[in-house]
Amino acid sequence: MSSNVRYAEGGVKEMIYIAFPMLVSNACETVMVFTDRLFLSRLGSVQMSAAMSGGMSSFMLTVFFIGLIGYSTAMIAQFYGAGKKEMCGTSAFQGIIISVLAYPLILLTRPLIHYMFTKTGMDEAQLYYQRQYFDILIYGSVFFLIRHSLSCFFSGIGKTGVVMFASLGAMVVNVGASWVLIFGHFGLPEMGMRGAAIGTIIGSISSISILVFAYMRKDNVDTYGIKGSFRFDRALTLKLMKFGTPAGFEFLLGFTAFTFIVLIFHAQGLTTATAATIMFNWDHVAFVPLIGVEIGVTSLVGRYIGAGRHDIVHKTVISGLKLGVIYSVIVALLFVFLPYQLTDFFRPDTADPAFEAAVPLTVYMLRLASVYVLVTAQMVVFMGALRGAGDTFWAMVISVSINWSITIATYIIMNTLNFSARAGWTSVVLLFLLFPVLLYVRYKSGRWKEIQPAV
Structure with missing residues (x-):
């Protein structure tokens, strides 16, 4: 059941065949977010920090549904591996139905996030831009789903x-549209923060157009039963809900914890907010491409489980680890040896005291993040393996436990004990080391082999 007959089942070449395009795809997502913040940094540190907090908050409202729908990757892979290709299209359409139904629920939570913004204690200037960016993105969230x-x-x-x-x-459309709209090129008005958000939505719509064109190609229509897939299937939806809901809660609670960590740093003042924003921007650059490796592992593990080939699963996991670690080592070396250059990427066009004051803290955070990056590769591979096998409940338990332990510890260290931002970031990195250890223990136990596949 290899992806391509030229590649050994579960080998590194097969993993690259599946994972590398997803790594590039997620790198494109990183470029879109990164360039928006980079463009906005030219307007000042306040706008840059507001884009990060506002963007994360809008993502937080969609992340449960992203996790839930995301399990369809494993479910479709299992149908594919079992030779039931006609069920792949129907499974995908259940995700689209959930996307549309989720949209009004997401909009209803908008006032709650506005209230949360006012309770963080962050600078009023940042709050103004943050609300503006958040509101536009949330109205376009259905396109992302x-x-x-x-x-x-x-x-x-x-x-x-x-x-x-x-x-x-x-990426091409988003970066171009944001550049035009933020700075007001070609005779258009300078829209600043609003232009960045609108550019992001335009980029999502262009991506949907490409995906729909490929989805409706004749070979897909004939092979995967696309024409007959545009219907509600109760049994498939219940399976997606059963296995996808734990993944959705994991995404929601994990990302909410991460958002609170960012807000804890942002509430320490503009200097710490600037340092944290720059560091987390580069963390985003490092982490998001690894999601491509995770998706590759999930897809191949699901495929081999659907085909009844448990013997290939561990080989697939080892291949994912090799690919992930190579990438992470390169990123870690950049963080250790080029932190000043990475910081200067976000230097505003005009003198900014907050940026200058933030440089030493940013450098410290980037260098310490090299440790964090190295263990992230192991985390995403074991997480992908558990999800591909349908072991989404225990993946959720481990993820939520670690993420909220980190959040609570960071709050106590920085707000109750009043330690420095350096101490807070050190605690984040040290506690994160537990993540891959616990996931490995769960994977090694072999309990995932007892789970009945979705097919």
Whole structure:
């Protein structure tokens, strides 16, 4: 059941065939977020920090549904591996139905996030831009969910190159639109923060167009039963809910914890907020491509479990570890040896005292993050393996426990004990080391082999 007959089942080449396009695809997502913040940093540190907090808050409202729908990758892969290809299209459409139904629920939570913003104690100037950015993104959230649903279909059947090209298209459109709208080129008014948010939505719509075109190609329609897939399937939806809900809660609670960590740092003043924003921007650059490795592991593990080939699963995991660690070592070396250069990427065009004061803290955080990056590769591979096998409940328990332990510890260290931001960041990195250890213990136990596949 290899993705391509030229590649050994579960080998590194097969992993690269599946994971590399997803790594590129997620790198494109990183470029879109990174360039928006980079463009906004030219307007000042306040706008840059506001884009990070506002963007994370909007993502937090969609992340449960992203995790839930994301399990369709494993489910589709299991159908593919079992030879039930006609069920792949129907499974994907259940994700699209959930996307549309989720949209009004997401909008209803908007006032709660506005209230949360006012309680963080952050600078009023940042709050103004943060609300502006958040509001526009949340109104466009349905496009992101539909795009995610279509991407899961192609990831599940192993055609990750389609997702890559759609992401490349979104990146080109998003970066170009943001540049024009933020700075007001070609006679358009300078929209600043609003332009960055609108550019992001335009990028998502362009990606959906590419994915729909590929989805409706004749070979897909004939092979995966696309024409008959546009219907509600109660049994498939219940399976998606059963296995995807724990993943959704894991994403929601984990990302909420991470958002609170960012807000804890941002509440320490503009200097710490600037340092944390720069560091987390580079952390985003380092982490998001690794999600491509995780998706590759999830897809292949799901495929081999669907085919009844448990013997290939561990080989697939080892291949994922090799690919992830190579990438992480390169990133870690950049963090250790080029922290000043990485910081200067975000230097504003005009003199900014907050930026200058933040440089030493940013350098410290980046260098310490090299440790964090190295263990992240191991975390995503074991997480991908458990999700591909359907062991989403225990993956959720481990993820939520670690993330909220880190959040609580950071709050106590920085707000109750009044230690420095350096001490807070050190605690984050040290506690994060537990993540891959606990996931490995769960994977090594072999309990995932007892779970009945979705097929």
